[in-house]
Amino acid sequence: MRPTTYKLKRIKSKNTYAYSARLTQKKFRLATYSNKSFNVTHQEKLRVNGKYRIYYFAKNLAKPNVTGWIWRGYLTKTTPGPLSKxxxxxxxxxxxxxxxxxxxxxxxxxxxxxxxxxxxxxxxxxxxxxxxxxxxxxxxxxxxxxxxxxxxxxxxxxxxxxxxxxxxxxxxxxxxxxxxxxxxxxxxxxxxxxxxxxxxxxxxxxxxxxxxxxHSLTPRFKEKIRELSAQASQLLLQTNNELSVTQKNFEAQSQHLNAEIQGATSDVQRAQLQQQLDNLKANYQAADQQIKHDYNSQIEQIRQQIKADYQSEQGSSSDTLExxxxxxxxxxxxxxxxxxxxxxxxxxxxxxxxxxxxxxxxxxxxxxxxxxxxxxxxxxxxxxxxxxxxxxxxxxxxxxxxx
Known part of the structure; x- marks a missing residue:
């Protein structure tokens, strides 16, 4: 049965009790709790003095530790609470x-x-x-x-x-x-x-x-992947910034040398400036390649770390995951x-x-x-x-x- 609130009727007799299961022991005098509210959760049909009676298992709302089986004739169902829909x-x-x-x-x-x-x-x-x-x-x-x-x-x-x-x-x-x-x-x-x-x-x-x-990865491994992905994103940002700075420096210096070449007053001076420009280009290309090489090396380290962690994940945590x-x-x-x-x-x-x-x-x-x-x-x-x-x-x- 669904939990329902009942009120104990006014009981005058001091010899009327609530009982334990199967009515084997007295639990408390009903007169003590006259007009008090109880929450009823179960019912049983029991034979008493040759007749069958319905008993309710009731718990006092004010004192939840006060519980027992009470004959339903001593209880009246209360009206629904005032709460509206x-x-x-x-x-x-x-x-x-x-x-x-x-x-x-x-x-x-x-x-x-x-x-x-x-x-x-x-x-x-x-x-x-x-x-x-x-x-x-x-x-x-x-x-x-x-x-x-x-x-x-x-x-x-x-x-x-x-x-x-x-x-x-x-x-x-x-x-x-x-x-x-x-x-x-x-x-x-x-x-x-x-x-x-x-x-x-x-x-x-x-x-x-x-x-x-x-089909699944543990939260620990997912967190590790997020950390390594964040490292890779940060590394890409730093690398792009470094490449941009290197390129801007090269463009500024090459622009300056080109201007000097155009204003050179002799072939010797022009040849010397051209050599400086060629060296600048070579150094720029070498620096550009080195930055990209360093980036690829670090990304490969991250890939290897992910691979190693995944292999460890499959070996050490698969049993727990399963x-x-x-x-x-x-x-x-x-x-x-x-x-x-x-x-x-x-x-x-x-x-x-x-x-x-x-x-x-x-x-x-x-x-x-x-x-x-x-x-x-x-x-x-x-x-x-x-x-x-x-x-x-x-x-x-x-x-x-x-x-």
């Missing part, structure tokens, strides 16, 4: 693009229920998982193919750490609610796919150790189970190059895109890092009751 849209417009900030994540629980479709479209989220995948905010994962075990464990750790909760855990075939296995996505153009029930990882590309490194990529793939697909659709930010785990992708997790999106909105940011596929936007949207889908 116009006011909500203003709040959304003031938050970062596709990133629900604290103001959005701390609204009255009824607002999420009342304006679920608005949140879906404004933050690219939706309820993608089939019923039963999450039980009490938790999914148990069975990894069918052992080579996937390491990356799945890493992806689970990333989401659990980011959300501060045990959202995913590893299980076996018998107790799992979600299976992750190899599939065939090469022809269809996907490396990972969530179909509402299971997650598949393309086996062909996963088994190809050169697949990722042949691992990070496949961790990102699984983390991305787990994001779909949480209700997250794609974003145009390549720094997000949930990034996709375009919004027009044929997946079973299609969702109405805030806007269309065909290129990243942050082209200069590090790619999450290379760092395997959840962004603030990824985490905040997952917190929002929790409030919307999608997991």
């Amino acid at each position: 116009t006011a909500l849209n203003r709040l959304i417009a003031s938050s970062p693009d596709l990133d629900p900030n604290n103001k959005i994540l701390k609204l009255n629980p009824n607002v999420y229920r009342q304006f679920a479709k608005t949140f879906d479209k404004q933050y690219n989220v939706g309820n993608f998982a089939f019923p039963g995948l999450f039980f009490h905010d938790h999914a148990t994962i069975y990894v069918e193919n052992s080579p996937l075990q390491t990356v799945v464990s890493a992806a689970i750790s990333k989401w659990n750490t980011a959300l501060g909760a045990d959202v995913f855990s590893l299980g076996n075939k018998g107790n799992s609610t979600l299976t992750i296995r190899f599939g065939n996505g090469s022809d269809a153009g996907w490396d990972g796919l969530f179909d509402g029930f299971n997650i598949q990882v393309d086996q062909k590309h996963f088994s190809d150790n050169s697949y990722v490194s042949s 691992t990070n990529y496949w961790i990102t793939v699984v983390t991305h697909e787990l994001g779909h189970t949480l209700g997250l659709y794609h974003t145009p930010y390549q720094s997000d785990i949930m990034y996709a190059p375009t919004d027009n992708e044929s997946e079973s997790t299609l969702s109405p999106v805030k806007y269309s895109w065909n290129s990243p909105k942050d082209p200069n940011s590090p790619k999450a596929s290379e760092t395997a890092t959840l962004s603030t936007r990824d985490i905040d949207r997952a917190k929002l889908t929790k409030l919307l009751g999608y997991w």
Whole structure:
């Protein structure tokens, strides 16, 4: 059920309690919290004294550590909060693009229920998982193919750490609610796919150790390329300036000598001046060639440095690059189970190059895109890092009751 705010009725009896799971222990007296508001997130049908009753799991809004299972007859649903759709849209417009900030994540629980479709479209989220995948905010994962075990464990750790909760855990075939296995996505153009029930990882590309490194470069290497490119640009600028100064000096001196040659009063003087002009031309040509030679030598050094760095990149970091990529793939697909659709930010785990992708997790999106909105940011596929936007949207889908 979606989180909903209820108010505890006025309870006079001191012998009426909230209970732990399965009503095995008393948690607190209801009379202490008469007329107080509670956030209800789950319900259970339990047999009490031979009759079935519906109990709600409730958390006190003022004291979140006060929780327990309360018979629904003691609770009344509160009316939706006073927030209008116009006011909500203003709040959304003031938050970062596709990133629900604290103001959005701390609204009255009824607002999420009342304006679920608005949140879906404004933050690219939706309820993608089939019923039963999450039980009490938790999914148990069975990894069918052992080579996937390491990356799945890493992806689970990333989401659990980011959300501060045990959202995913590893299980076996018998107790799992979600299976992750190899599939065939090469022809269809996907490396990972969530179909509402299971997650598949393309086996062909996963088994190809050169697949990722042949398509990606690490942020460290890209930064090195930028540095060397800047050096080459600066060197070209300096060389052009030096050539220009040398040429201007030659032209000024040759113009002066030509004037003296024209004004020479004897053949001997004219011959001497002509020899000086010839020497000047020879020196200028030699200097011009030397400047160009020095430039080409330094450019070749930069080329060799790039080549050496690239070879080192392929040797030393390809394993890390491969691992990070496949961790990102699984983390991305787990994001779909949480209700997250794609974003145009390549720094997000949930990034996709375009919004027009044929997946079973299609969702109405805030806007269309065909290129990243942050082209200069590090790619999450290379760092395997959840962004603030990824985490905040997952917190929002929790409030919307999608997991």
